[in-house]
Amino acid sequence: MGHLSVDVRASLRLFAFYLANGTIDVDLLDGFDYRPALFQFGSPLEQVFAIYGNVLQVDTNGEVLNDGDAQYRAAQWIRSCCDPAYVVEPPFQAWETELH
Template sequence: MPKASPSVRHAVRLFSFWLANRTVGLPLLDGVDYSAIFEEPSALEQAYAIFMNVLEFDDAGIVQNARHAERRAAQFIRRYVEPSYIVEPPFEDWEVELH
């Protein structure tokens, strides 16, 4: 059975570390207290879903766009804690889909 490549595992681990360390999505989330996302499991789930849905990798499993996937997740987080924040470009359905 295929498994996530080391590159994909690294990208997810690093995203998780930055998220928990309150340093994800810099500079977009610099100075933004997003600790509320840890109080709402479905919001945290949505942030991970966006990150994973946007993440792309090549045939060898090498991640191609980790920073972009992180930024899109960070945009969701910012909108979650700051409802007036406008996500540009707006999320597409496939980006926010929960599997």
């Protein structure tokens, strides 16, 4: 069994860094300190990584094609947890939020 490409591992590492640092998608989450809501219990954080991983696309060479899109969709879910008035557009599809 092969390993994830360096590009995929770098994308995951940076996503985790931005998430923990409170700087994931600064435009969408400006003014929301989402970390207490995500880090208090495992399930919200698990959902964030599930969305990121489900949306992330990789080509046949293992190169990441849409890191920004994957981060944005995860950020939309985070925003919806912190701001009940926020409406996710387009709405999440079942495959995006599926836990594996």
